[in-house]
Amino acid sequence: MDxxxxxxxxxxxxxxxxxxxxxVPRGRGSAHDVTVAADGTLTAPHDLDLERIGVALGGHLTCLELADHDLPAALGILEHGLRTRPADIVQVGTRQWAALTPAEGCACEEQTWTGAGQAAAHLRSLQHWALAYRTSPARIVATADLLGYTLPTPSTNPLPRAATEHLLAESDAAQRLWDAGVPFALVPALCRTLSPSGLPVPTYVLLAHVYAPREWDVLEKFVPHGPVVLAWAAQHRTQRDARRPDERLAWVEAGVPLKAIDQLFGGMAYALVHARAYASETGVALDRAAGVLGRWQESGTTPQVRDLVELHRHDPDAATSPRCAPARATVERTVGL
Structure with a gap:
């Protein structure tokens, strides 16, 4: 993300x-200038590294408090509030989002959220950054003021709806990205990566690309198949995908319809090798063979492929549709012929 x-x-x-x-913690101090560079580093008329040794031995220096606590906390909340970089969040499971680096003593140590927007909103809170850098909300606000900003940062999305009209699929895409902490300046390039053909990209696909690296390692392989298939792969993930990360792609590349793949992924009974075997033994096309197995998987009755092949030879309609299949005892008698 950096x-x-x-x-x-x-x-x-x-x-x-x-x-x-x-x-000393209290009392009058001596005034001097400090400079904060564009990368957030602080320059002061002290050797701050040497001063850190003194503080470790029991000393005190407010410039070190500024450099090591107040300043990084203020920059963190400003960057998240102004969306100059993606939020420090990560997808940890289906509809589960968490802070990438939880702050000690903060709710995010244990809490997860059901949406990227909720997790990102937590990282725009003063309390999170105060705990993360062992400072106080008041000192963060004061430091932001010295940097020329007023906290809290604006909560209203400044992006016009038209800005995402031809890039992302949803009419409320700009607001959803703003809530999730995605810098809009990155969106055009990301959309070109995700949809080389220029078709609009669903917002959750972009969020997976930005925030779910493990998921994206799998999903990016669907990019050549277009944004519709990519969106389908992102939205329809199941426990079977977790166990067999590359299997869904193999079905797509074999030309199997998406509906049949969804039916097949409702369970674990049939793999691509089974569809190929059924197609080879019965002479039907692979996409039709996958559809047959998908309907059986969806029905909750999953005979072995060799039994379905035998059933096809005696009654193709019964093999093709579980609803037309005879009673189980009849199937067993037929297979035994």
Missing amino acids: SWTTDSVLPAAGVTFSVSCRT
Whole structure:
């Protein structure tokens, strides 16, 4: 995710402001300037690395509090609030989203959310960043003010609906991306990657690409088959996909209709090798053979392929449709002929 960034929240020349530097927690300090570079590093008239040794031995320096606690917390919430990089979230299961780096003592240590938008919203909260960097919400707000920002950042999506009209499939795509913390500046290039033909991409496919790396390792193989098949693969994942990550793609590449694949993936009874065997033994096309096995899987009755082949030879209609099949005892007698 680190490579998917837009402009820094800070100007290229950095930001310089005056601080009151103290070597004790309370009392008067001496004023001096510090500069925060565009990459977030702090420059002060101290050797901060040397000062860290002193603090580790029991000393105190407010400039180190700024550099190591207040500043990274303020930058974190600003980057998430302004959407200059994707949110630090990850998909951990079906409809389960979590913080990529939970903060100690924060709800995100144990909590997951059912949507990317909910998880990303948590990472736009002051309390999360205060716990993540052992500071306080008030100090984060004060630091953001020194950087030229007012917290909280705007919650309204500034992107016009027309901006995503030809890129993403849903009419509310801009709002869904905004809620999920995706920088819109990245969207055009991502859509070109996901849909080289230019067809609109469903939002959840883009979210899987950005936030679900393990899922995307599988899903990206569907890109050459177009956004419709890609969206179907993302939306229809089952326990069978988890156990056999590349099997769904093999069915697609074999030319099997998506409906038949969905039926087959409702259970574990029939694999592609079974469909090929049925097609070879009965002389029907592979897509039709897969449809036959899919209907049997969907019916909840899953005879072995050799039995279905025998049934086909005696009664093709019964083999093709479980609804037309005779009673189980009759099937057994027929197969035994």
